[in-house]
Amino acid sequence: MxxxxxxxxxxxxxxxxxxxxxxxxxxxxxxxxxxxxxxxxxxxxxxxxxxxxxxxxxxxxxxxxxxxxxxxxxxxxxxxxWNQTAKTVQDSSGQVVTLTRPIRRAVVMNGEAAETMRSLGYDSTAVVGIGKYILDDPVFFPEYAGMPNVGSVWSPDYEQIISLSPDAVFIYADFMDSKGDEIQQTIQSMNPAVHVLRYDLFEPETYAKEVGLLAAAIDREDEGARFAAFYTQQMDTVTDRVAAIPEGERVPVYFESSDDFKSCAEGSGYHDKIIIAGGQNIFGNATPSYPVVNPESVLFGNPAVVVKLQGNGKLDFGGYEDDDTSKTAEVYNSLLRRPGWQTLQAVKDGRVHIIDTDVFGGPKHFIGILYLATWFYPDLFADVNPEEIHQEYLTTYQHSMYDVTSHGVFVYPAAQSLDG
Known part of the structure; x- marks a missing residue:
């Protein structure tokens, strides 16, 4: 009985x-x-x-x-x-962890985990320590202002981490495999009871799956399913539509990082995003994955679309913390003035764009991919407004009051300028 x-x-x-x-x-x-x-x-x-x-x-x-x-x-x-027993979860590294209590005290060292946990509705007051680079981004992560700094994933403050008595510490997985092993071994040698959970949460190919893994670990499965459905819907909007475009008819694209003439090739995340959005990377077969290309080879490739990255390196401006477009405009105009660029199809057609890392990397990569798709195929994606989807993400999933129509520099020229 x-x-x-x-x-x-x-x-x-x-x-x-x-x-x-x-x-x-x-x-x-x-x-x-x-x-x-x-x-x-x-x-x-x-x-x-x-x-x-x-x-x-x-x-x-x-x-x-x-x-x-x-x-x-x-x-x-x-x-x-938990049906009266311990809960077994798995992280992105393949590690299987048995939880005997819910995670009530968390140390979060990577911003991608912090952002995704917020999308899942994890209580920020349960976060007792935060990574250095998250603290360096107070506009996007205002709730962590004044939180104990546990250092970066490259230089953790182990004494601080252990002093906070966390139930779990969140770090990267494949992105920093050997360093992650070192962090995990050090933390657990100091306190074996601390779980070290590893997630990357920035790659389009694995993000939806990682959301589910993280949601299970923090007991937010229902929220994880809802958010994953939202994310997948945006990605499917792009991939389903570009799937019918033959390889030989895809838009040729020149992508440039914040460094002049430093592009991307197969094996890089930027290349993958161009391909997902239906573009043909004119330097896709180059080596290494982030090649510095000859300026004349760009002219020879004659791309139909040019995408320039800002938000890091020597172009460390824009994004959420910057409302002033003047520096971005200077970069844009300098591209148009490059020797020979007036002959490029992209320049002739007004299809030179700047995109910020804040919407092209991390969990928000889907927003950047939407922008790329609308630039590559404006007719095919005429009903898609990346800015609106960006705002929906911030309001509904990031629980933020940030208004992207009046703050931030995420793309240039702005969509309305191109239409007008």
């Missing part, structure tokens, strides 16, 4: 005892069941448990008695949400 599930009743008794201990509280009869958060006229186990756990957290967090309630709190969570 199956043992009846009686734990919710025990939780309810605990809840009542807590209320009695806190003193009498008057309540108004609104005609609705208390704790019935979804309005179905039934109090479910999940609704009851969530309310009791929230009450316990608010009542005992930070108190002198907090420690004695930790096991009860986490045990109740495991019982209610």
């Amino acid at each position: 199956k043992t009846p599930k009686i734990y919710p009743h025990a939780l309810f008794v605990l809840f009542l005892l807590g209320m009695v201990a806190a003193g009498p509280v008057s309540a108004t009869d609104t005609g609705a069941l208390p704790l019935d958060t979804n309005g179905d006229a039934l109090i479910s186990t999940d609704e009851l448990a969530a309310s009791v756990l929230t009450y316990m957290e608010r009542t005992y967090a930070g108190s002198a008695d907090a420690d004695q309630y930790t096991d009860l709190r986490d045990g109740a969570y495991v019982y209610t949400y």
